[in-house]
Amino acid sequence: MISLTRKTALLRASPSSILKARQLRLYSSPSSQKAPSPTGEFYKAWTRPVAKTGLIAFFTYQLLYWGWSKLEFDEMKESREAEITRLEALVKLEQQQQQQQQQQQKQQRGGR
Structure with a gap:
């Protein structure tokens, strides 16, 4: 039951304030x-x-x-290996030429 003071407060209050109080009570x-x-x-x-x-x-x-990076490294490695192969072939050719020159010099000395 509602107390007497509350009843009188509800009677004196406007309907909009009662609705606000109920909404506040519902949402709070x-x-x-x-x-x-x-x-x-x-x-x-x-x-x-x-x-x-x-x-x-x-x-x-x-x-x-x-x-x-791997592709670049592989390309650089191939390039180095090709350069090494080319230089080895060049050295081999130079050695052969030197041997031929030495043989020619021996033949010239022995033929005199």
Whole structure:
């Protein structure tokens, strides 16, 4: 039952103030929680997808960088090996020419 003072207060109050009091009472229960902030909801919804996309992009970049570096290293290695082969052939040719010159000099000395 409503107490006597409350009854008189309700009789004197305007209908709009009674509705406001009831609405306030309905919405101010201790079990209700305040609405979450839009910023918090945004981060809660989008943090994982953005982080996942960032990590995938980072690892893709690293993979491509490693592949490109490997290709460059292989190209430099081939270039060095080709240069070494060319220089070895040049040295071999020079040695053959020197041997021929030495043989010619021996023949000239022995033929006199």
